[in-house]
Structure formats: structure tokens, C-alpha cells
Amino acid sequence: MSMYYHYWGLKKPPFDNVPDTSMYVDCHVSMENAIAETLFAIEEGGECVGVIVGDVGLGKTMSLRMIIDSLAQEKYKIALITNPSITFVQLLKEIIGQLTGKQCEETRKVDLLETFNTILFQTIDEGKRVLIFVDEANAISPANLESLRLLTNMQDDRKNLFTMVLAGQIELARRLEHPKRANLFQRIGTYCKIYKIQSEELIKEYVESRLKLAGATRRIFTDNVFPSLWEYSEQGVPRLINKICKLSLKAGETNGFDLINGEVVEQIGQRFRKIAGPAIQKRKPRKRSVETETLDTVPDGKQNVAVAVPERREEKRVASVIRREEEIETVRAHEIQAVAMDEVPVTVQELEDLQSLQPPNESASELRTSREETEDQEAKGLFEVNVGGIRIELDIPSHIADRARALSREHRIKLAGALAAHAIKQNPQLVSSQIVDPVNVWGEIRECFLNLFGTEKRMHVM
């Protein structure tokens, strides 16, 4: 079967996004360094903790894989933790389980530490060393980070009994560099940061080097490719570079091109941005059940059970009738505050602005009784609006409205927009008809909030 890369005179695919040591090029300097330095630290055995940090998609997991695959397996016992956001006891059980190849049944932390210690010395006696790799280490809680530091105390007087490699997003770096973690930071022997490929020139070098490794003997990508590649790879994310280049080569083969130019790369970059990841199959639980007919019958002689089902049904039916009659939904004050805190902020400054909306002596989660709500509707700013023939109530505490009035116009518009989006989410009946565009409903509600905040009618600056 002829493959697309044969068309380009290549011996193997140059831009596959799968781990392949033979395709590594040294233009992604930071990744290459991270692998080399960590391997050195492990093989020399002198370092206790290695750290690799980098943003999403830059190759941390791939680096860990490369490191693990490059090690002489007979010399090490390896544990790889992929998501350490679990309790320390579970983390230890997981590490011990992986190192021993047996399910760890200990449950007390002190016993687990003892077992771990024993494993360390046994492994040394076997002429091996323990390696612990923690991916997504940014998910480790501060308490677990401290506990991991304590693990690093389990070292022989003369040499390290194990090496731990933490890989995580930039947040991990921030945590480790915090003065509070000075004790752990001192234990770090190698500290590597993986960056994007940092310039168009380096991307060019990266692409051409990989083509050469795949057997290219001529130029395939024209020079005007690289500015587009820079843009559509989000300024140098290797995975995206590979994907765009691969799709470009395939498109070139389909269309019988001699060269790949910037226009091809541009088209491909725009195209694949729109597609999300593949749909996956959810695993279905295999429940143990009985015949459906049996389920529809009421068991004899068990009055408490037999009666329970219809009663519950009746309750539901009545509740739904009441709901229909009322046809009023209320956006509760605490929900509005929640959205103000969670969804609106865009910048640090905005976040601070919105946080200042929090009432000084009132818990956001406090629920008021309906009686109280009725009594102080005016004071609390409860107002009813009619949107597309459906009445809804928006409940916004007066102190929030007051503070919103003090915000800048841009912030008021944004806050009103976020509150309106939240309101229609809380009132799905507003957009239940297929002919209703939620944007129009949202626009109406936003105007209501803006009026409440005293903003002049929205003017589009056009």
C-alpha cells in the first residue's frame, strides 16, 4: 500500500505524534534538555528529585515516556502516577502496589511508610533503584506535596535510595518556588522547563530536520509556510506543528503538488481548529437485573414497598402541576453571587472588582425564607420581567446592584451579560421552543439588568 510519505520520497512518516526516539530533533531544545538532564540525574543516582514543568501540549508526558523507555529496565523498579490528586494514603498504596506488582492492603499511613521504606532497602539489596514518576504533578495538593517531601527524607546517609520525577504545568513551578516549600526545593537536583519552539526560524529547523530524518533529499516546504505554521501552531506547540505538517503533506499528495506553500498550511490551520476531539464510547455498567416484566409488577405481601412507588409518583405529578401553574422561576441571590464570582472575571482586576461585590456580613450560601423574600422584595431588588411571554423573577440583592452601578460601563455590561446567561440557564423554558434564539432572550434579560444598574440604553459603537 502506497503511503502519503512515499509520494514525497520519504522512507517513513516525518510528523507522527507518537513517541519515537528516532525522530527526535534538537531544535526543541528545552524538551531535549529535560529528557537528557533527567536521564542523567537518574542514571548517576545523585539526585533525589527531578522536576519538569511546561504548559499543556508541550511534551511533558511524552518526555516522561521517553525517559522511562530509555532506562535499562532491569536496573530499576518504577512507579508512574498519572493523576496524583488523590489522598496521600492512596498515593502511597498506589506507589507500593506498582513497585511490588501486588495489591497493597495496608490502610494506615504509618504502616504504608514502613512498607515503602522496606521496599527501598530491599530494592537496593537487589542491586536496583526505585524511581517514582508523577505526571500532572500540578494536581498534587499542598499537603501531599509536603508529605512527598517527607518521603525524600527516607534516604541512606551516603546515597539516595530513590529518585522522584515530578512533571506538571507551570502552576507546579509556582508552588515549588514558593518560600514555604524551600525544604523541598532544596532537594530538587534537576529543574527543567519545557517551552514552545521559540521562533519561526527554529520551527523551520525543526520541520526540515524531521523531514531529513525521514529521508528527505529535497526541499518540500517553501519559506512562506513558516509564518503560517507559527500562527496556527499557537506559536510553536510541537504537537500542532506535526499535525499541520502531516495534513499538509497528505493534502499535497492528494492534489499532486510538488511543494507545500503557505496557502496550503493556512487552509489546513483554519480547518482543523473547528474540529473537537473524537467521540468516545462510554463504558456501560453491567448491572445485574431481572426480567423487565418482573419489574413492572408490584411485589406481593410487601405493603411498605408496594405502596411506596405510587405515592412517590403522585408526589411528582402534583409538584409538576404546581410548577406549571406558577410559571415563575426565581434566580436566587446566592446563585447570582456565585456567577458573579465564578463566571464573569476576566482579568485579575475584574476579579477583584467582582469580589468586592460580596456583602460584608452575609454568607453567599445563606438561603432566605420565602416569607422574608416577600417582605423585603423592594430592598433586595427582586424584579419580575416578561421574556417572550414567560414571566421570570430576577432576584439581585440591592447591595450588588449598588456596587454594580459603581463599576465602569464595560464591567456593568459584562456583569449584566453573565447574569443574563446564567438566568436563561436557570430558566430553560425560555428557550425550550426550537424557534427561539437564546441570544435574543439573553439580550432582553441583559437589558433588564443594565436598566437595573442604571446604565443608559446600550449603544453600539459602530
Add this chain to the structure above:
Amino acid sequence: MSTRPKDVLTRRSKGMEKESLAEEWFLTGCRYDSRQPDSDEAVDAYRKCIRYDKKFVDAYVNLGFIYLRREDYEEALKCFKKMVELEPHNPEAYNNLGYVYERMDRTGSAKLMYRRALELAPENTEAMINIAQVFELEGNYHGAVDHYRQAIDTDPDAAAPHFCLAVLYDRYDMFDEAIEEYWNVLEIDDCYVKAIFNLGNIYIQLGDYDNAIRSYERVLAFDPEYAEAWNNIGSVYEEIVDYEQALAAFRQSLALNPYQEEVHLNLARVEYLQYRSDPTSFAKEEIVQRLEFVLSLNPHNTAVYSILDNLDEGYVAYQGAKI
């Protein structure tokens, strides 16, 4: 001292009564579960079943799945450990226990359980697929491929291993391999909608719009309420500059699910393209309002700003929020 026959009979009849009560409560649990999945009533019923019969394994299983769906992993773990204790030679017990560990992010323990399932039943493709999925989580691409292949070799007529392998290839941008595996799925089960949908996605990326449209149309013939398929077919129409069809598809997608940020953006972009070629086709304010709605859902959506800027360089309302 010998036991009197009457005592034996009483005990036996009490034992039978307990068994029967356990059975009744299990049925009740199933009934609640089928009417309102994961309800407290179902949990109560299964618990009562277990109270009457501590070895009623089916109740532990169903209870375990309820806890799993509620993300109460510690309780789920207890139930499936009990299942392993009661049915130590049943590979399904280890697959279930492994799955709880996997959900708890204890992938090593999960792998151990799946391997135990395989030891008990070397032909158990579910365990092979589960191990492959743990490898995927660990970033071990080649390990995952090997185990999916092992499952395919063991049961070549099962669609699931082919589909899982196809998705793995798809995630790693191995387009040709993914297409081949998706087609293998469809040879086994030509109604496998997710395989057809994913094929459509790959065809878009490869610029094969005819096949992409064919795939999505097929998906929508099976499931006219597949909102993502309407969106994606809209994107293909946009690519081939059939804006009317694109608008209709995006609107259909939004009618099915009105809160899709990306679809609103797609719709606004096509409206903008139409507006640019014919300013009477759409009101500029409507396009702006839709874009602002997208920003209210996600203030970080930078694509919105670029359309707003194109619409009007003097647009100021969100300038301060640019990130």
C-alpha cells in the same frame, strides 16, 4: 444435646424467609433503579437486601454502580471488593474493581485487577481493552496499541476493540490508521454512529468534504438530534462556501442545544461573512449581540474579538477585556 425437629424447621423457615425478603428487596431496588436511576430509594432497597442476605452479590454489584455514578468511589470500592470476595473466580468482578481504581486515578491498582481478570479468563477482551485504556492514560501509546490489537485478535468480530483502537489513532493524529479501524467497526456494525461521526471529523481535516458530508448525513439519518453532527456539517458547508446550508445547520444544532459556545461563534462568523458580501443580509447589531453572548459564556474566546474587530475597528465595549 440433639436439636429438636421443630427448631430446625423454624430456623430453616426463618432462613428461607430472609432469602425471600432479600430477593424482594433486590427486585424493589431494580424497580426503583429502572424508574429513577441511582435514586436513594434504590440504594435503600439494595442495602436492605444485603442486610437480609450478606452474600447477595447482585445487590453489591448494582449498589456499586450507583456509587460509581455518584462518584462515591470509596463506597463503590467496598461493594466491588465484596463482589471479588464472593466471586473470586469471576473475571467480571476484577474488571469492575479495576474500573473503580481507574476512576480513583489509581491506575496501577486498576491494571493489577485487569491483569487478574485476564489470568482467570485469558480470552477476556474487556480486560484487554481496560488495560489498553490505562496505558492510554499513562501516555503509553505503543502499550495501548498492543493491547487493543490483542483484543482484536482474540475477538475479531467485536466492534468495541476496533473502535477503541480507532479513537486512539485518531487522538494521536494517525489519520489513515484511524480511518481503517473505523471502517472495520462499520463492517461489523454499520449503525455504529460514533464511528461514522468520527470518520466525518477526519474527512474534514483531510479536506475530503464529500465524504465528510456523507458521513454526517448518515449520522443524522440515524440520530437527527445529534447537535454536534449538525454543527460539523455546518462547518463543512462553510468550507465549501455554501453559507445558506451552513446557517441552517448551525441553527438546527442550536435548536437542539442552545448553549454551544462554538456553534454560536460559527453562526456569527457565517452571518458576518454574509454581511460582508451583502450588508443588507444581516443586521450588524444582531451579529454583535451573538458574539457578545459568546463572550458572556466564555470571556476568553479570542476568536470573537477578531470578528468584532473586523466588523468594526471602533468597537470598544470589550477592548479592556482582551487577554
